[in-house]
Amino acid sequence: xxxxxxxxxxxxxxxxxxxxxxxxxxxxxxxxxxxxxxxxxxxxxxxxxxxxxxxxxxxxxxxxxxxxxxxxxxxxxxxxxxxxxxxxxxxxxxxxxxxxxxxxxxxxxxxxxxxxxxxxxxxxxxxxxxxxxxxxxxxxxxxxxxxxxxxxxxxxxxxxxxxxxxxxxxxxxxxxxxxxxxxxxxxxxxxxxxxxxxxxxxxxxxxxxxxxxxxxxxxxxxxxxxxxxxxxxxxxxxxxxxxxxxxxxxxxxxxxxxxxxxxxxxxxxxxxxxxxxxxxxxxxxxxxxxxxxxxxxxxxxxxxxxxxxxxxxxxxxxxxxxxxxxxxxxxxxxxxxxxxxxxxxxxxxxxxxxxxxxxxxxxxxxxxxxxxxxxxxxxxxxxxxxxxxxxxxxxxxxxxxxxxxxxxxxxxxxxxxxxxxxxxxxxxxxxxxxxxxxxxxxxxxxxxxxxxxxxxxxxxxxxxx
Numbered sequence: 001x002x003x004x005x006x007x008x009x010x011x012x013x014x015x016x017x018x019x020x021x022x023x024x025x026x027x028x029x030x031x032x033x034x035x036x037x038x039x040x041x042x043x044x045x046x047x048x049x050x051x052x053x054x055x056x057x058x059x060x061x062x063x064x065x066x067x068x069x070x071x072x073x074x075x076x077x078x079x080x081x082x083x084x085x086x087x088x089x090x091x092x093x094x095x096x097x098x099x100x101x102x103x104x105x106x107x108x109x110x111x112x113x114x115x116x117x118x119x120x121x122x123x124x125x126x127x128x129x130x131x132x133x134x135x136x137x138x139x140x141x142x143x144x145x146x147x148x149x150x151x152x153x154x155x156x157x158x159x160x161x162x163x164x165x166x167x168x169x170x171x172x173x174x175x176x177x178x179x180x181x182x183x184x185x186x187x188x189x190x191x192x193x194x195x196x197x198x199x200x201x202x203x204x205x206x207x208x209x210x211x212x213x214x215x216x217x218x219x220x221x222x223x224x225x226x227x228x229x230x231x232x233x234x235x236x237x238x239x240x241x242x243x244x245x246x247x248x249x250x251x252x253x254x255x256x257x258x259x260x261x262x263x264x265x266x267x268x269x270x271x272x273x274x275x276x277x278x279x280x281x282x283x284x285x286x287x288x289x290x291x292x293x294x295x296x297x298x299x300x301x302x303x304x305x306x307x308x309x310x311x312x313x314x315x316x317x318x319x320x321x322x323x324x325x326x327x328x329x330x331x332x333x334x335x336x337x338x339x340x341x342x343x344x345x346x347x348x349x350x351x352x353x354x355x356x357x358x359x360x361x362x363x364x365x366x367x368x369x370x371x372x373x374x375x376x377x378x379x380x381x382x383x384x385x386x387x388x389x390x391x392x393x394x395x396x397x398x399x400x401x402x403x404x405x406x407x408x409x410x411x412x413x414x415x416x417x418x419x420x421x422x423x424x425x426x427x428x429x430x431x432x433x434x435x436x437x438x439x440x441x442x443x444x445x446x447x448x449x450x451x452x453x454x455x456x457x458x459x460x461x462x463x464x465x
Contacts, residue, residue, distance in 0.1 A: 004204075026358025027059050028064060037190070037226075039070035050079065064094050069244070071233030073101030093124055100132045101239045108132050123153040130165060135241050139169035160195040164245065167199045176203045183212060190219055194227065197252035198245065202276070213253050224253050228260070240271060241409035251280070258287035262319035269322050274330045281323040290316040295344035313444035317347030328361070336362035337370060352382040356391050368399045386415045393425060402429050413442070418449030420456055427459055436463040 031043035034058065046063035053059055061083035067076035076098040083091035089254035092115055099108035107134060115125045119304045126149045133142035146162045163178035179199040182192060188397045200209035216223055227250040234242035247264045254260055265281035268274075285294040293316045320343035327336035343349075355378035372395050378388040389412035396405035409426040423446035427439035443460040450456060 014121075022060065023049045023056065025060055026052070027056075034062070034066050034069060037069075039066055042066040043070050043072065045355055056089035057083045057091070057380060060086075061088045061094060064091075064098060068094065068097055068101065070449050071230040071239075071246075072237070072239040073098050073234070073239055073242075074433060077102060077104075090329050092204070093128060094368050096125075096128050096132075100128060100135055100239070101242055103135060103238050105132055106185060121152055123149050123158070126152070127161070128160070130161075131241075134165060134168060135239075143171070156185035157183050157189045157192040159185065160187065160189075160192035163199045164195040167202050168241075172203050175199050176205060179203075180208070180407060190216065190223070190291070194249035194252075195245070198248040198354065201252035201255065209252055209255075216253060224250055227253070231263075235267075240267070243267060255283075256287055258284045258289040259315060261287065262290075262315065262322070265319065265326070266322045269326050269329075272329075274326045277326040278323065278339045281319055281326060284319050285316065285323065290319070293346045294320070294342065297345040298338065300341070300345060313346055317343045317349070320346055324361075333361055333365035334367060337365055337367065337374075341370075341374060350377075350381045351387050352378040352385040355381075356387055358370065359391055359395070363395065363398065368395060371395050372399065384415060386412055386419075389415065390419075392446065393422070397425070397429075402432065405429060416447050419445055420450050424455060427463075439463050 002247070010023065024401035026045045026049035030042045030049060033039075033042035033045060033361045034181065037463055043063065043066035046059060046066050047200070049059045050056070050063050060079040064078075064080035064083060067073070077095070080091060080095040080098045084095045092111060095099035096108050096111045096115070099105070099111070110127075112129050112132060114123065115122070116129070119125060130142045130145035130149065133145055143165045145164070146158075146165050150158050150162050150335050159178055163175050164180055166172075166178055172379050176199065179196045183196050193212055196214040197209055197216060200206075200212060227246045230245045231246035231250060234240075234246060244264075246265050247260070247267060251257070251260045251264050261270040261284035265279075265284060268277035268280065284290060290313065293313045295430045297320075320339055324336045324340035324343060327333075329337055337358055338362060340354075344354055344358065355374050359371045359374035359378070362368070362374060374394070375388060375391045375395055378385065379392060382388055389408050392408040393405045393412060396402070406426065409422060409429065412422050413419070413426060427442045428443070430436070430439035440460065440463040443456055443463065446453070447456045447460055
């Protein structure tokens, strides 16, 4: 080696050594931050350590763990895979956790089966198996799996998570019993206390919820923010169960927060849990932030068309619409129509299409008065909207008022001449009042426009003979 090469080699070696030391220091810092619960800062430190030493499997594993703790499961899959490929101790469970949290349950199940074949009684692996069952939509199987975990390791956090799974399975008495048992262990685990509070919230055990929340609040004022942020991040990566769990805990801590209640209700609605969605959305509308708007909209007098209510609130309107959807999905059409009407009033929405949806709901709920009022609201705002005129024609037929039906039918026909539905409906009204000639004129135009409609041809034949 030449004399000129030696300084260069020394410099490169020194840089590599310094880089390795820097990476190790960053990883240690990330480890400490993660232990303190400062997950975002921990993930940043690990990310920098991995940039300096991408081949270091332990750094990749720490990075994945920090990302998971920070609610960024989608980003955790990559480093977890790299650590697992290098056979880093503990990487298999971290990868399974990341896969479950991102809904990749089939691959997670393969790894779980492999892990359980090697260690069939490992509590951590069994608990991940319980989570996988829950994400797969099998809460009862999740409970069975978690019971085995508690038998093997009856700690406060394990019992608290079992309580949450029992609540998700709808087994509320047993969920409360498990939550009480977990709380009695005097656990200092924040996650466990969150699960306990969530169960007491869902079970309407308010004194016990308050006791649990007092314990949680001893960890600092920023705890609520941590859970709301986690809920948002989990939802972004498709971890609906994780988002629901975090948001339920947040609501348990602040049950009078209308926004948190509304978001929780929307989550439950998206998951098809309509009864609980209704429960929390109704609570949201009765909180201090939204009660005035809700009560004024609900007391809206159909006999007096007061069209400008003056209390628009976008969030309240959104939660109210979700409530209408939950009612509808549950088969409560009258409540759905009323809630949707309230949503439009609160949100200041005067679009004809939305008000016609309200009219249709009232009609299906056999409430013609509500249906007509909603349709007239649409008409007053949009007098030349064909759908509104057709709706009024149909509704007046339903209420036994052919004179009004003909009036609105004629207006609709002028806007959309040849429409089959208008022609058949209006033509039948003409026939009933003894005007077959007027009916024939409608049918001729409609048949010319829509010769494929057999009912029109039949109607024309009927009045032509």
